[in-house]
Amino acid sequence: MRRSEFLRAVEGEFGARAESLTHDLVLGGLGRTAREALDAGVPPREIWLALCDEADVPPARRYGVGRLDPRER
Structure with missing residues (x-):
């Protein structure tokens, strides 16, 4: 997962709360x-999974998110 994919995934999952969650929520697994x-250079995928754990995102919505459909590029 790239940084841009991470940011799209967070926006897609959390909508208007995305900005505050990424700036204010301390992720237990990362401190x-x-x-x-x-x-700090932590891989975006690791951050995404930590955020999903913290926010109780169902496993079905954790994988493959944030990617652009090749037709949209």
């Missing part, structure tokens, strides 16, 4: 916010 983790 920092998603933005802090991104800035």
Whole structure:
């Protein structure tokens, strides 16, 4: 997962709450916010999965998100 895919996935899953979740929610598995983790070089996929765990996102909505459909590029 790339950083851009992570940001699309967060926006797609959390909508209007995406910005506040990435800036304010400290992820238990990482000990920092998603933005802090991104800035520290933590792989976006690891951050996405930690955010999903923290927010109780169902497993069915965790995988393959954030990718652009090749026809949309």
